[in-house]
Amino acid sequence: MYAVAEVVDEACVAHKGCRLCIMYCPEADTILFDKTKKVAVVVEQRCKGCELCVVVCSAAKHNAIRLVHR
C-alpha cells in the first residue's frame, strides 16, 4: 500500500493563481496545472507521498490536498 497525494477539486484555489503545491513538490512533472479545469492534478504514478504539498497547502489554509492510500 502506498500513500499518494490527492487534490480536492472544490477546495483548490489554483484558478486564483496559487501554485504552492506545484512549486514545492520535489518530484518533477508530478503536480500539474490542469488548464481546462483550472485546478492542480497529481500524477499518481510519480508521487512518492512525501506530504510536502499537504503541508504547504494546509499552511496557507486551503486544505485542498490530502494523502490517500492506494
Add this chain to the structure above:
Amino acid sequence: MGKEKIKICEEFYDIMPPEYRELVDSSTYGKEGRGWKDVGVAKELIEEHSLCAGCPESIAFRYVLACLPNPEDTVMVGSTGCTSLVFPHVAVHNIHSLFGNQNAVASGLKRALAHRFPGKVKDVVVLAGDGATVDIGLDMTLQSWFRQEKFLTICFDNELYANTGGQESGLMQKGFVSKMAPAGKKFDKVRLPEIAEESGCHYVATLTVSKPNRVEKAIRQGVLIAREVGPTYIQLYTPCILEIGKQAMEGLQEMRDSEGPNERFAFKEYISEEAKAYLASLEKEKKPAAIPTQG
C-alpha cells in the same frame, strides 16, 4: 536552437516513450525568459529521479533546470554524490568524471566549446555537492576561479556526506553531531562564499531553495555574468532530511528556519563592479528594443 534537434520523425512518433513526446511537445527549450513559473504547465527537463521522497535537493534541481537561460546550449558537469544519481534523468547535456575534478573538467570543456563553436553562446554549469566542491575538489574549484574560467559553479550544500551515511564535511556547522561523526565537528563551517569573493568570482550568492524567484534570479545572473565577465559561484542550502533526522515533509521548514536574518544561510549576494556594469548594459539593451514595439 530550440527543439529542431529533438523533433521526432512522424513514422516513429507513436512508438516513442510518452515522456520523450512530452519533451518535444511542451518543454521550454529555446523559450525566452524561462523561469520557475513554467513548472506545472510545461514539461520539465528532469524526470522520475531516484532521490528520497521530500528531498530538498530535488526541489533545487527542478528550479535550477527550470531557470537555466539556455538549456539546449548548456553542458552541466556533475560530481559524485546524490546529484550524480539525478543526472541520468536530466534532459540537459551532462558530464560525470572523477570525484572532485568537476571544475577542472569544466575549464577544459568551456575552452573547447569556445574553440569548436566560435560566435555561439555555450554555457557550462558545474553542479556538485559540498564534498566535491569544498573537500575533495577544493583545489580544482579554487584554481578555476584563480584562472578566471568563465562558468558558473553551483554547490548543493547539505553540510555533510549524506550519500555515504553522514560523515563530517568541511561545510558542516561547528558542533554538529551526525551518524558517522559522533564526536561533533570541532571547527567552523568553511566560509566558501567569502573565499570565492577573494578568489576572483564576479558573482557570489548564498541562499536556500525555499524561494523559487530568488533561485531564478541567482541562477540567471550567475550564468549571464559567467558568459562574459568571469567565474561565478552559488551556494544553495539543500538539507539532507534523513541525516539531520527530519521527516519527509519537514525539509522546507528546515530551509526557512536557516535563512533567518542572523542564520547561516541568510540571503547574501556579491556582485563585482565589472559584473554590475555588464548587468546594467544588458538592461540597457533590453529597453531600446521595447520602444519600437510600443510605437
